[in-house]
Amino acid sequence: MPRKHILIIIIAWIVEISLTYWVAKMFSVRFIEVMFFTGVAFTLGTFYFSSSGGAMSRFYTSQVSAQTGIIHERERFKVKLGPVFIASLLFFLIGLVFFILLVTGIIPPQKV
Template identity: 60%
Template sequence: MRKKDVLIMLVTLIVEGIITYLIASFFSVRFIEIMFFVGFAIACGIFYLSSSGGPMARYNEVQVTAQTGIIHKSEGFTTKKGPIFLASVLFCLIGLVFFLLLIAEIIPPSAK
């Protein structure tokens, strides 16, 4: 990996950590309790926004074909797996490990 990609991944992990902290503070839960869910939501959002040629593209092609009568060549499904997506998946996997440790009660529940 290039240094630029590593830096982008670190910044992404920090931003996701800040977002998770803010959400955890708002809902008064521990950081590690929602880390997996926030990471999963962000990873899914990045995957959706970085992909092309999916169901929405096909729907738009059908609409244009119906209105104009011109048949367009269908675009294949592609996605970019860049450093931001990989960092989000890493954040999600780390959150999953912590979540499983919470469920197994290896990490004790909060003392509230």
């Protein structure tokens, strides 16, 4: 993996950790309690914005074709799994492990 990709992964992790920490502070919960949910949001958001084509693209193409009368060629669905998606997926998987440990009681609940 090129150094550029590793740097992008590290920057993406820093951003995801910072946003997750901010969400945890806003809701007054532990970082690992929201890590899974923010990981899901980051992963799905990155997947959505790094892919092209798909249902939304077909919908907008159909709308434009209906309004203009010009039939446009439809774009095939493509996913570009770049370093930001990999970082989000790893963050999600780490959050999943912590979430399972929390639910099973291996990590005890927070003392008030």
